[in-house]
Ligand SMILES: Nc1ncnc2c1ncn2[C@@H]1O[C@H](COP(=O)(O)OP(=O)(O)OP(=O)(O)O)[C@@H](O)[C@H]1O
């Protein structure tokens with residue numbers, strides 16, 4: 001033994017993560033087209049959301065049907081504090097995290113004590129409440145027409161207000177989020193989380209406080225969403241409730257399912273595909289609902305671990321069979 | 327007297343909506359009892375019921391016929407949905423089933439949008455639109471239809487569960503799934519029956535409400551969610567609980583609309599839902615598992 | 616007495632799964648619970664390990680009353696178990712399965728793990744070492760990096776034992792560990808159970824394989840339709856008229 005956590009492991013890690021960073025940097029150097037850079041920025045923001053949701057769904061085996069609400073809470077907390085009250089954007093971002101963390105705690109405590117369906121319903125209900133409040137609380141949110149005049153973020157005097165500059169911020173964040181998430185999955189808590197997904201009874205019999213763990217990961221994934229929301233607000237300099245509705249929550253779930261449950265890198269893929277597709281195919285918009293529905297049903301019926309992960313699993317199994325493992 | 331007059335009016339509209347929620351809630355409960363699945367596509371059955379009845383009425387302007395045909399078609403959709411989307415599932419963990427039924431809901435909604443477009447369509451009230459005056463409050467004949475037919479459907483359901491063999495078998499399954507299977511009750515048939523029954527109830531709710539609210543492709547989500555909230559408030563799987571939950575929710579909503587603000591009307595259901603989850607997760611009538 | 620059950624009753628709907636059962640397990644012993652299918656053996660395990668709560672009666676562990684405490688707390692206090700239908704973490708490797716068994720022996724939380732704080736490294740190393748040792752005990756190190764799902768049933772049962780051991784239980788509840796094993800594997804299991812006892816771990820065993828049970832158990836309790844009909848050393852049990860009646864026509868001799 002000893003090889004697993006030894007040099008070999010660090011080398012593997014080093015390669016994968018530096019490669020990713022290098023590729024992202026290369027893209028920034030080569031791409032000058034603002035449209036593509038913006039698209040990449042949105043992929044990055046979505047990727048943060050999807051990785052968080054995947055930690056909850058793919059690893060924890062729980063589901064949130066209101067993740068758009070946490071995204072929206074983050075975005076609006078940042079937006080309102082900076083645009084209306086002139087708070088420093090970085091402080092506002094932290095405020096967003098606190099708001100989302102508390103909200104997730106309040107929903108998670110009662111819902112997670114119960115059967116698996118309750119979190120789904122509670123988050124769905126929460127998503128709709130938030131959506132209604134964003135539309136109705138005119139004095140603060142600007143109502144359906146949205147909130148504008150949100151300042152850009154700045155780093156050491158440098159205003160991050162072009163797609164190119166934002167690209168660095170967003171993809172650096174994506175990189176860090178992916179790294180942190182991969183670490184988490186491979187840690188003591190992450191193992192308990194994956195265990196919980198496969199057999200809650202066995203996990204409990206080994207001393208894992210599954211209720212607490214579910215709550216933790218739910219809050220954790222809400223924090224990712226809040227972070228993505230704040231980035232979104234400062235990227236667009238404008239937010240409106242329409243971006244945070246039920247369909248966006250469904251879109252996020254579809255991204256997870258497409259990229260594969262319990263797959264950090266698949267999340268990136270899922271986010272990329274479903275962000276780019278509507279841009280490439282204008283007609284896609286009309287069919288969006290029906291296509292998402294079809295993807296969700298078909299993938300879950302035939303490959304319940306999601307598309308990418310499902311295919312990986314099949315390959316893995318075949319490999320074992322070939323090696324003659326009884 | 328000043329506050330009492332609107333109160334009666336709110337009560338009437340609250341009970342009307344509550345009756346609709348109750349029907350939807352019963353659908354959730356029936357499927358839950360047979361399978362322990364929460365069918366997120368239940369709301370879409372409501373929408374399909376309304377839209378199908380409207381289309382049938384267009385083809386042949388007879389309301390009873392449209393009602394029956396609408397319910398019939400949606401019942402088939404419910405059964406087919408179970409057969410195609412849920413039966414083949416190899417790994418029936420809650421998250422898989424949630425995603426599939428959510429996917430089904432979204433798919434049905436998308437299909438309805440392509441079929442009927444985004445417009446809202448009317449269905450004529452069952453017997454005219456001449457209001458009846460109750461003191462200062464008014465009741466539309468359709469309000470009475472909704473409440474009356476809901477009561478009739480609930481009674482029919484109760485009779486079905488108490489008197490028929492299939493109904494008794496379903497109750498046995500709900501009470502003790504394992505034992506029921508040992509006694510030779512085919513679980514598969516019960517599941518199919520429950521999906522058909524739930525879809526029919528949902529469709530009925532949709533057709534009853536359509537004359538008051540119009541039918542639109544995206545009406546299913548909200549109604550489904552409120553039906554679910556009603557089911558949880560009353561106690562999931564309990565017939566009386568579902569009815570009670572629906573009525574409580576309907577009245578609460580209508581009072582909030584009247585006394586607070588109509589914008590927040592839809593939030594009431596979910597606040598109540600979260601409240602019940604907090605304070606009494608087994609619901610008003612639920613005795614726990 | 617390490618474990619003491621007093622007047623335990625539990626019914627599911629109309630089924631009386633356990634009816635006024637009193638039973639005790641001395642520290643360091645191997646005790647077996649036998650009985651026909653549906654006698655309530657698994658239910659008994661579920662009660663002791665905190666997965667179910669008794670409707671009547673009290674359970675004492677190390678002299679303290681434990682009913683009402685959740686499963687994960689009891690696990691931390693030293694009650695380990697395996698499952699009649701093997702419950703592995705299928706999508707994790709064999710080694711990782713056992714590492715989850717070490718959960719209670721580490722303390723790195725979510726944030727510490729996500730940020731890989733330096734102090735978590737030695738702990739992670741320890742967990743790996745402990746897990747590896749448990750795998751060595753059951754002889755599964757050569758499968759350490761395979762997914763648990765692909766193991767044959769016999770090895771799955773061993774892995775489940777290794778995983779439970781990694782949590783350092785005081786008492787280990789084994790629910791039909793030999794079912795699905797062939798003769799060689801059963802032999803290995805027998806040695807393993809004896810070795811565990813020699814390490815000081817108390818064993819409570821549910822098993823249908825009578826030769827194994829008679830071989831290793833120091834005491835045997837017999838359940839029938841939820842009632843305790845006999846409790847004593849193997850020899851006495853074999854001659855007990857009610858036990859013979861309960862087992863008549865079953866594979867008692869096998
Ligand atoms: N969750 C449950 N719901 C309803 N009935 C149950 C439940 N668990 C067990 N039972 C019933 O309780 C009785 C005892 O079951 P138990 O699983 O404890 O038996 P067992 O002795 O372990 O049998 P086996 O040798 O088949 O494993 C059986 O009649 C069983 O059907």
Ligand SMILES: [Mg+2]
Nearest residue numbers: 656657658699
């Ligand atoms: Mg058993």
